[in-house]
Amino acid sequence: MSLKIDLRSGEKVYVGNSILTVASDERSTIIIDGTLPVIRENDFIHQEQATTPLLSLMHAVQMHYLVPEQYSVSSIFHVYLSTTWENSVSISSxxxxxxxxxxxxxxxxxxxxxxxxxR
Incomplete structure (x- = not known):
């Protein structure tokens, strides 16, 4: 199954351990065939943005999703277990x-x- 993404000029997409950046001055459409993990730039949490437990957990999950050989599941659970969660049902899910x-x-x-x- 193909993934079709419309991107603005300069927008980035994280594909595995690579970053694809739109270099044209116009909107671009890319089609990705295969099973590589993909996250759009506006959804990606950078390490320096991970200033709360929830953002740290999100960052850990994203990094394991993108580069599983460099980021372990144990690092995700370490972040999870180091905090008491308010929204525990959703976090547990x-x-x-x-x-x-x-x-x-x-x-x-x-x-x-x-x-x-x-909110």
Missing amino acids: AMKLVSQGELYKAIRVLKDVLKIEA
Whole structure:
């Protein structure tokens, strides 16, 4: 199954351990065939942005999703176990998905929690 992404000029997409940047002055459409993990720049949490436990957890899950050989599941659970969570049902659901290897689904659950906390 192909993934079609429309990107603005200068926008980045994280594909595995690589970063794809749109170099044209116009919008671009890319189509990705295969199973490489993909995260758009506006959804990606950088290490320096991970200033709360939830953002740290999101960053750890994203990094394991993108580069599993460099970031372990144990680092995700270390972040998870080091904090008492307010939104524990959603966080527990995300961690269950991590343990099942459903990292992209876990990222989506954590993204929803981030939206709730932002309100």
